[in-house]
Amino acid sequence: MxxxxxxxxxxxxxxxxxxxxxxxxxxxxxxxxxxxxxxxxHALKNINLAINENEVTAIIGPSxxxxxxxxxxxxRMVELVPSVKISGEILYRERNILxxxxxxxxxxxxxxxxxxxxNPFPKSIYENVAYGPKIHGIRDKKILDEIVEKSLRGAxxxxxxxxxxxxxAYGLSGGQQQRLCIARCLAIEPDVILMxxxxxxxxxISTLKVEELVQELKEEFSIIIVTHNMQQxxxxxxxxxxxxxxxxxxFADTDKIFSTPSDKRTEDYITGRFG
Amino acid sequence: xxYVDSEQxxxxxxxxxxxxxxxxxxxxxxxxxxxxxxxxxxxxxxxxGLGWINLDFLMNRLSTDPERAGIWGAITGTLWLMLxxxxxxxxxxxxxxxxxxxxxxxxxISSFIKTNISNLAGVPSVVFGILGxxxxxxALDLGSxxxxxxxxxxxxxxxxxxxxxxxxxxxxxxxxxxASYGMGATKWQTIKNVVLPAALPGILTGVIxxxxxxxxxxxxxxxxxxxxxxxxxPDGIFDKFTILPVQIYYWTVDSALVAEYAxxxxxxxxxxxxxxxxxxxxxxxxxxxxQKRY
Numbered sequence: 001m002x003x004x005x006x007x008x009x010x011x012x013x014x015x016x017x018x019x020x021x022x023x024x025x026x027x028x029x030x031x032x033x034x035x036x037x038x039x040x041x042h043a044l045k046n047i048n049l050a051i052n053e054n055e056v057t058a059i060i061g062p063s064x065x066x067x068x069x070x071x072x073x074x075x076r077m078v079e080l081v082p083s084v085k086i087s088g089e090i091l092y093r094e095r096n097i098l099x100x101x102x103x104x105x106x107x108x109x110x111x112x113x114x115x116x117x118x119n120p121f122p123k124s125i126y127e128n129v130a131y132g133p134k135i136h137g138i139r140d141k142k143i144l145d146e147i148v149e150k151s152l153r154g155a156x157x158x159x160x161x162x163x164x165x166x167x168x169a170y171g172l173s174g175g176q177q178q179r180l181c182i183a184r185c186l187a188i189e190p191d192v193i194l195m196x197x198x199x200x201x202x203x204x205i206s207t208l209k210v211e212e213l214v215q216e217l218k219e220e221f222s223i224i225i226v227t228h229n230m231q232q233x234x235x236x237x238x239x240x241x242x243x244x245x246x247x248x249x250x251f252a253d254t255d256k257i258f259s260t261p262s263d264k265r266t267e268d269y270i271t272g273r274f275g
Numbered sequence: 276x277x278y279v280d281s282e283q284x285x286x287x288x289x290x291x292x293x294x295x296x297x298x299x300x301x302x303x304x305x306x307x308x309x310x311x312x313x314x315x316x317x318x319x320x321x322x323x324g325l326g327w328i329n330l331d332f333l334m335n336r337l338s339t340d341p342e343r344a345g346i347w348g349a350i351t352g353t354l355w356l357m358l359x360x361x362x363x364x365x366x367x368x369x370x371x372x373x374x375x376x377x378x379x380x381x382x383x384i385s386s387f388i389k390t391n392i393s394n395l396a397g398v399p400s401v402v403f404g405i406l407g408x409x410x411x412x413x414a415l416d417l418g419s420x421x422x423x424x425x426x427x428x429x430x431x432x433x434x435x436x437x438x439x440x441x442x443x444x445x446x447x448x449x450x451x452x453x454a455s456y457g458m459g460a461t462k463w464q465t466i467k468n469v470v471l472p473a474a475l476p477g478i479l480t481g482v483i484x485x486x487x488x489x490x491x492x493x494x495x496x497x498x499x500x501x502x503x504x505x506x507x508x509p510d511g512i513f514d515k516f517t518i519l520p521v522q523i524y525y526w527t528v529d530s531a532l533v534a535e536y537a538x539x540x541x542x543x544x545x546x547x548x549x550x551x552x553x554x555x556x557x558x559x560x561x562x563x564x565x566q567k568r569y
Contacts, residue, residue: 077456109458188458
């Protein structure tokens with residue numbers, strides 16, 4: 001990716017940051033012995049991962065390593081696949097989301113998701129952002145107006161669309177559509193935002209905008225981002241998990257992963273020897 | 276040695292080109308045949324019927340006197356029939372399609388049901404007429420009224436609506452559903468707010484095509500027992516009625532007795548064709564206008 005090359009050296013960028021005070025941070029997602037099968041295929045193997053709040057956690061790895069499956073398990077979106085089987089525990093704020101009594105609707109109201117390909121509804125920009133609040137029962141036009149403006153500002157797209165809120169979202173460019181999807185996600189006021197390769201369909205400038213946005217959003221939200229792009233993980237994340245063949249090979253501070261990885265396979269991957 | 280002998284190729288070239296042209300001619304003739312028949316048919320109908328169409332013909336009640344006979348009763352009957360068929364097929368057809376596509380677990384049972392719905396579309400319409408006669412007209416004791424005819428017709432065209440709606444629902448991209456689920460929407464909220472609006476043009480097209488099939492069907496209603504000569508105009512769904520194709524049928528049958536009945540039948544066919552043409556145009560218009568791009 002040709003995005004802002006001077007930033008691609010992670011050591012330079014991260015130096016200014018104090019070594020993480022992660023010990024004091026609360027854990028938002030705690031995954032324990034997670035296994036997942038698609039039919040006979042064992043897609044996730046004994047995943048153990050503790051994700052802190054108000055951090056950006058990047059998940060990297062080659063295609064088919066299970067990173068997308070993992071992030072979709074965090075909001076149980078993976079259950080849309082008919083033949084899926086899951087064992088283990090995922091504690092979200094100390095409650096097991098894989099428990100049958102846990103309502104997915106409840107979970108997904110707290111955990112928003114931004115998808116790989118921008119997927120706005122074929123409705124107006126306003127209706128796209130108001131969709132979440134509306135399905136959760138907000139009918140008051142004034143409140144909806146405020147939510148829409150706040151969310152669009154939050155996703156750094158307000159100035160671009162404020163004069164055409166009633167136009168169809170399909171008139172926006174790909175990058176704008178993705179930021180609209182982020183706004184739509186902010187409108188349900190989530191606690192965690194899951195991002196599944198949110199920039200893989202975007203051009204470099206749109207990618208940069210989304211990356212800057214992620215940096216701002218982490219003040220308020222916990223962000224888990226799957227990315228194909230190692231430079232992106234290095235630029236924007238605090239922690240990085242490296243997945244390979246359904247296993248976590250290494251999980252550590254991003255600085256460490258990209259400077260002194262402890263596993264040979266991590267090193268091979270980040271130096272571009274495979275993947 | 277070369278495998279392709281140019282001398283041989285040259286010798287056979289003539290017959291190959293001949294076969295080529297023959298094939299083209301054959302397919303053209305096939306197309307032409309249908310076209311010519313259609314043109315002759317329309318020409319004859321227009322020649323026989325056009326002179327008989329005027330306001331009186333449209334607005335008069337039925338009569339044995341060809342000079343005074345009109346099709347107002349059949350037009351009203353057709354409208355009443357559609358008022359029964361449209362909502363019943365919409366609710367049952369779209370409901371079935373939603374269930375099969377969105378709720379039913381994909382498996383043997385659901386694919387068995389789907390296959391049978393497609394088979395149902397091929398059942399002769401007379402069979403539906405017998406069903407309507409047995410169940411609606413006799414068992415439920417409705418008699419040969421609009422409601423009985425409408426329910427029979429609704430069952431007849433139901434498979435068309437189910438299949439068209441299923442296809443429309445299936446064509447809604449999965450990523451739109453994911454976006455909705457991802458915000459904590461329930462399945463029903465997702466269907467109501469995302470899937471149905473996106474599938475609506477396809478569903479409406481299917482419904483209109485189904486209705487235009489129902490408008491042209493004769494056999495099931497003849498079986499139910501529509502009177503050959505019905506002078507009163509129906510006022511509601513519990514009245515006896517007749518419809519355009521049935522009127523055409525009886526006039527054609529009776530044209531052996533009164534020659535002018537053939538002209539009345541032709542005039543009615545023209546009206547029916549106009550109605551069908553209008554409905555199909557609306558279906559195409561809806562399909563083109565609301566075609567979604569994702």
